[in-house]
Amino acid sequence: xxxxxxxxxxxxxxxxxxxxxxxxxxxxxxxxxxxxxxxxxxxxxxxxxxxxxxxxxxxxxxxxxxxxxxxxxxxxxxxxxxxxxxxxxxxxxxxxxxxxxxxxxxxxxxxxxxxxxxxxxxxxxxxxxxxxxxxxxxxxxxxxxxxxxxxxxxxxxxxxxxxxxxxxxxxxxxxxxxxxxxxxxxxxxxxxxxxxxxxx
Numbered sequence: 121x122x123x124x125x126x127x128x129x130x131x132x133x134x135x136x137x138x139x140x141x142x143x144x145x146x147x148x149x150x151x152x153x154x155x156x157x158x159x160x161x162x163x164x165x166x167x168x169x170x171x172x173x174x175x176x177x178x179x180x181x182x183x184x185x186x187x188x189x190x191x192x193x194x195x196x197x198x199x200x201x202x203x204x205x206x207x208x209x210x211x212x213x214x215x216x217x218x219x220x221x222x223x224x225x226x227x228x229x230x231x232x233x234x235x236x237x238x239x240x241x242x243x244x245x246x247x248x249x250x251x252x253x254x255x256x257x258x259x260x261x262x263x264x265x266x267x268x269x270x271x272x273x274x275x276x277x278x279x280x281x282x283x284x285x286x287x288x289x290x291x292x293x294x295x296x297x298x299x300x301x302x303x304x305x306x307x308x309x310x311x312x313x314x315x316x317x318x319x320x
Contacts, residue, residue: 140313140314143313144262144306144309144310144313145262145263145264147309147312147313148261148262148264148266148309149187151184151195151266152184152185152186152187153186153187156182156184156195156196156207157195157196159308160182160195160196161308163304164301164304164305165196165198167297167300167301167304168180168182168196168198168269168297168301169198170297171271171293171294171296171297171298172198172271172294172297174290174293174297175255175271175286175290175291175293175294175297176273176284176286176290177255177271177272177273177286178199178271178272178273178274179197179198179199179200179271179272179274180197180198180269180270180271180272181194181196181197181198181206181269181270181271182194182195182196182197182259182267182268182269183195183211183218183259183267183268183269183270184259184266184267185222185265185266185267186210189213190212190213191210191211191212191213192210192211192213192218192219192222192267192268193207193209193210193211194206194207194209194211195207195267201247201249204246204247205243205246205247209243209246211240211243212240215238215240216238216239216240217230217233217236217238217239217240217254217256218256218268218270219240220238221256221257221258221268221270222258222265222267222268225258225265226258227255227256227257227258227291227294227295228254228255228256229254229255229286229288229290229291230253230254230255231252231253231283231285231286232252232253232283233250233251233252233253233254233283234250234252239251248277249274249275249276249277250274250275250276250277250278250279251272251273251274252272252273252274252275252283252284253272253273253283253284253285253286254270254271254272254273254286255270255271255272255286255290255291255294256268256269256270256271257269257270257291257294257295257298258298259298259301259302260302261302261305261306261309262306262309269294269297269298269301271294273285273286
């Protein structure tokens with residue numbers, strides 16, 4: 121029988137917990153405005169790209185809430201047109217499918233985006249692409265909803281062929297990927313707060 125690992129924090133460290141939790145929240149909020157690419161390291165990128173591919177997506181995006189909680193801002197995208205909208209595009213929380221994920225804190229799997237009237241097509245038109253199917257899941261870290269992780273299947277505008285679509289297993293894969301990434305983000309925030317890592 122395998123024993124359970126039990127670690128009791130030293131009393132002097134336990135006394136620091138409220139201050140550390142406050143510092144973690146303050147540091148996490150910096151990601152809302154600071155360049156995310158400085159923080160989002162190669163391990164996180166590789167995890168996400170692998171997760172998107174395993175789910176059968178063409179590309180995926182990490183969206184973070186802005187400080188005012190009015191917009192979702194793309195902070196990372198794995199596609200070839202990432203530079204044209206990452207960090208600059210703003211998705212209003214009043215419209216669009218990924219905004220529904222923030223409002224409900226529930227994942228979505230939509231395999232007929234063309235027929236879904238809740239889709240905001242602004243970004244598709246800007247990129248000259250058409251989203252045919254999408255998965256989107258909430259992203260939490262440091263105890264709060266901080267954004268959304270989404271991945272999509274794309275078609276050229278005017279392509280009438282049926283979308284490949286996502287399965288519920290694909291959605292579970294994306295949820296697992298998002299959960300692991302949340303832990304990686306929290307770990308990095310913690311090491312920064314403790315002075316164990318310096319962003320270079």
